[in-house]
Amino acid sequence: MNAVTPAASVETSIERAPKNYLTEGGHTLKSWLLTTDHKRIGLLYLFSLLFYFTIAAIAAAMMRMELITPQGDMVTSETYNKLFTIHGTLMVWFFLIPSIPAVLGNFVLPMMLGARDVAFPKLNLLSWYLFNAGGLLALYAVMFGGVDTGWTFYTPYSSTYSNSHVIAMAAGVFIAGFGTILTGLNFIVTTHKLRAPGMTWFRMPLFVWSMYSTSVIMILATPVLAMTLALMSIERLWGVGIFDPKLGGDPILFQHLFWFYSHPAVYIMILPGMGVVSELITCFARKPIFGYHFVAFASVAIAILGFLVWGHHMFTSGQSIYAGMVFSFLSYMVAVPSAIKVFNWTMTLYRGSISFDTPMLYALGFIGLFTVGGLTGLFLAAVGLDVHVQDTYFVVAHFHYIMVGGMVTAFMGGLHYWWPKITGRLYPEKLGRLAALTIFLGFNLTFFPQFVLGYLGMPRRYHAYAPEFQIYNVMSSAGASILGVGYLLPLIYFLWSLKYGKKATANPWKATGLEWQTTSPPPKHNFVETPVVDGPPYQYSAEAAEAEFKKGEIYG
Amino acid sequence: MADAHAALQEQFEEMPQQKEAATLGMWAFLATEVLFFGAMFMSYIAYRNAYPHAFAEASHHTIVLFGTVNTAILLTSSLTMALAVHAARENNIKWLFRFLAITIFLALAFLAVKGLEYREDLREHLWPGPHFKPELPPQAQIFWVLYWIMTGVHALHVTVGVGLLSTMAWLTSRRKFSADYYTPIEMSGLYWHFVDIIWIFLYPLLYLIQRYSS
Numbered sequence: 001m002n003a004v005t006p007a008a009s010v011e012t013s014i015e016r017a018p019k020n021y022l023t024e025g026g027h028t029l030k031s032w033l034l035t036t037d038h039k040r041i042g043l044l045y046l047f048s049l050l051f052y053f054t055i056a057a058i059a060a061a062m063m064r065m066e067l068i069t070p071q072g073d074m075v076t077s078e079t080y081n082k083l084f085t086i087h088g089t090l091m092v093w094f095f096l097i098p099s100i101p102a103v104l105g106n107f108v109l110p111m112m113l114g115a116r117d118v119a120f121p122k123l124n125l126l127s128w129y130l131f132n133a134g135g136l137l138a139l140y141a142v143m144f145g146g147v148d149t150g151w152t153f154y155t156p157y158s159s160t161y162s163n164s165h166v167i168a169m170a171a172g173v174f175i176a177g178f179g180t181i182l183t184g185l186n187f188i189v190t191t192h193k194l195r196a197p198g199m200t201w202f203r204m205p206l207f208v209w210s211m212y213s214t215s216v217i218m219i220l221a222t223p224v225l226a227m228t229l230a231l232m233s234i235e236r237l238w239g240v241g242i243f244d245p246k247l248g249g250d251p252i253l254f255q256h257l258f259w260f261y262s263h264p265a266v267y268i269m270i271l272p273g274m275g276v277v278s279e280l281i282t283c284f285a286r287k288p289i290f291g292y293h294f295v296a297f298a299s300v301a302i303a304i305l306g307f308l309v310w311g312h313h314m315f316t317s318g319q320s321i322y323a324g325m326v327f328s329f330l331s332y333m334v335a336v337p338s339a340i341k342v343f344n345w346t347m348t349l350y351r352g353s354i355s356f357d358t359p360m361l362y363a364l365g366f367i368g369l370f371t372v373g374g375l376t377g378l379f380l381a382a383v384g385l386d387v388h389v390q391d392t393y394f395v396v397a398h399f400h401y402i403m404v405g406g407m408v409t410a411f412m413g414g415l416h417y418w419w420p421k422i423t424g425r426l427y428p429e430k431l432g433r434l435a436a437l438t439i440f441l442g443f444n445l446t447f448f449p450q451f452v453l454g455y456l457g458m459p460r461r462y463h464a465y466a467p468e469f470q471i472y473n474v475m476s477s478a479g480a481s482i483l484g485v486g487y488l489l490p491l492i493y494f495l496w497s498l499k500y501g502k503k504a505t506a507n508p509w510k511a512t513g514l515e516w517q518t519t520s521p522p523p524k525h526n527f528v529e530t531p532v533v534d535g536p537p538y539q540y541s542a543e544a545a546e547a548e549f550k551k552g553e554i555y556g
Numbered sequence: 557m558a559d560a561h562a563a564l565q566e567q568f569e570e571m572p573q574q575k576e577a578a579t580l581g582m583w584a585f586l587a588t589e590v591l592f593f594g595a596m597f598m599s600y601i602a603y604r605n606a607y608p609h610a611f612a613e614a615s616h617h618t619i620v621l622f623g624t625v626n627t628a629i630l631l632t633s634s635l636t637m638a639l640a641v642h643a644a645r646e647n648n649i650k651w652l653f654r655f656l657a658i659t660i661f662l663a664l665a666f667l668a669v670k671g672l673e674y675r676e677d678l679r680e681h682l683w684p685g686p687h688f689k690p691e692l693p694p695q696a697q698i699f700w701v702l703y704w705i706m707t708g709v710h711a712l713h714v715t716v717g718v719g720l721l722s723t724m725a726w727l728t729s730r731r732k733f734s735a736d737y738y739t740p741i742e743m744s745g746l747y748w749h750f751v752d753i754i755w756i757f758l759y760p761l762l763y764l765i766q767r768y769s770s
Contacts, residue, residue, distance in 0.1 A: 227595035
């Protein structure tokens with residue numbers, strides 16, 4: 001603080017609001033672009049993700065429009081190939097993987113641990129730049145000709161035959177991958193070394209456990225993808241044999257390496273969502289989580305098992321049938337920790353004092369949609385059934401139930417839950433609930449018919465189809481438009497709330513957790529004094545909830 | 557925290573905590589690196605298994621003298637790096653600087669030898685593609701693709717190491733390190749030993765296996 005000049009003292013008396021991370025350090029663009037504050041970096045990620053999400057969503061909208069009629073009448077098949085590649089690559093690498101970790105994780109993980117920042121703040125900023133450098137390269141590939149390989153880059157099509165910007169896209173994913181690695185590295189070290197006094201491992205919120213498991217996958221799987229894409233690009237650039245069978249290479253090896261990353265990456269795209277839901281369920285059921293240790297270790301188990309099941313993407317690729325049987329068995333094993341989580345959330349709800357605020361609606365939606373996505377995953381893990389539905393809309397519906405129904409729903413829930421903390425403003429609750437319901441209905445209308453389509457045999461990745469599939473495709477496209485409205489609503493009222501929303505108190509949900517013990521928005525270093533933790537997390541009680549309810553203290 | 561060290565960053569409470577965080581972070585990064593190289597080693601194993609004869613024949617054309625000399629150079633550089641860390645711990649700044657300088661010199665020597673070897677390889681038409689040595693079986697190309705990629709990525713890591721160690725030497729000359737604070741030296745050492753270990757695997761895989769058996 002400088003010496004108090006008369007002008008400054010007048011200013012402080014007018015502006016009574018306590019200092020927070022949005023005002024401390026200045027409002028300039030430079031203060032944002034060079035920030036090392038984990039909260040500001042979280043917001044930077046939020047803006048970038050919104051940008052990539054919009055582009056990928058437009059690609060999806062165009063696909064759904066094309067699929068309203070059986071004829072390929074709106075776009076050519078080449079354009080359609082490029083549309084689903086844009087949608088897949090951007091949604092996977094430039095939206096879903098960083099979604100909860102880089103936005104909400106960055107924002108709340110250090111606060112949940114009682115830390116002032118992550119362990120390596122500069123690396124944290126660097127990861128945002130790497131992420132966007134990769135994103136811009138990917139956009140370059142999209143704008144100057146597109147890529148038509150699908151997000152999986154299967155060889156030898158990608159390395160030899162495709163006549164599109166494969167290398168630019170692969171390089172974009174490669175660079176963004178190092179951003180992901182640095183985020184994971186930061187979270188691991190932060191969780192190990194920056195916990196507040198008294199914050200033992202089993203006092204950590206379950207969101208931290210899931211972020212920790214996610215981070216382990218990030219640092220161990222992402223480098224394999226990087227090298228695999230590099231090898232593919234080298235084959236494409238110099239025409240030397242690595243994966244191309246014409247040159248002695250083995251295309252199945254590419255698939256092994258690709259899925260060694262990409263299956264664990266599927267868990268990067270669901271574990272953080274599970275962490276958010278664990279927070280939401282206990283808060284809005286006003287009960288401590290049922291079976292804390294089981295939920296925590298289920299995250300770790302999913303992370304470990306996730307590395308052992310990649311072969312279930314390759315049942316029809318020509319890999320050994322014995323390998324297929326082992327991968328099938330191991331894939332069934334993943335269902336165990338996943339089910340432990342679902343059962344424990346359900347048991348937490350049992351006899352809870354449940355309130356249906358917006359975040360809770362998303363959390364409940366998550367449980368249902370994730371269960372459908374998970375159970376249909378078991379269909380696909382069965383070698384015999386998978387041969388029937390491989391490469392059909394059944395697979396598309398399955399992973400959208402996990403990725404959109406699961407992860408995006410959890411992301412929306414988490415965003416609503418922590419919005420008052422992030423911005424210091426409350427969003428309009430009624431509109432929030434309306435949007436949550438719209439998304440739930442729109443989502444199911446979009447993707448449930450696709451299970452039927454796939455089971456009836458409609459293959460994925462085609463722009464034209466047999467006329468008997470039209471009714472389901474029309475339902476799906478109608479659902480997609482409802483889903484689009486559902487996602488647009490929060491965008492509007494979140495922006496509205498920044499200016500007109502009611503001011504949030506430090507803890508509008510009356511939630512436990514260190515992030516709620518500091519002001520909203522928090523000061524730059526999160527806490528005025530480093531908090532000391534003396535008990536387990538989630539000390540909610542039904543009696544207190546009752547009293548709060550009578551006094552009308554619960555927001556919503 | 558009465559005597560907080562100048563190098564203590566604001567997110568940490570005390571120096572030991574900062575050092576532990578840096579060490580854990582470095583090990584996590586090295587785990588990433590292992591998996592990064594792992595994809596290449598996996599490809600090597602898969603193809604060596606698929607084409608054992610072509611691989612044995614192809615590996616006869618690597619130049620074992622260069623490989624062996626480089627192994628010796630790199631192992632010695634690991635020793636001087638370890639001595640540099642030791643000198644830092646003993647607060648012997650003069651020898652810290654000298655050992656860093658020797659390590660950098662050895663790293664450059666490694667790159668020079670590698671460059672000479674690459675020149676020989678090119679002369680022998682061992683660059684995969686249409687002009688590849690016609691006497692070798694076609695699958696031998698895959699061995700040589702992997703040879704160039706693996707040694708190339710390793711050489712890239714050596715080059716990064718030269719930059720890193722030069723920065724450390726410069727900071728040492730500006731008196732940034734002492735027995736109280738030499739974490740960056742230790743972290744650079746970890747990185748350097750990792751680069752060394754990767755070579756310890758590359759050397760037998762590319763130069764030695766089945767060289768004298770058939």
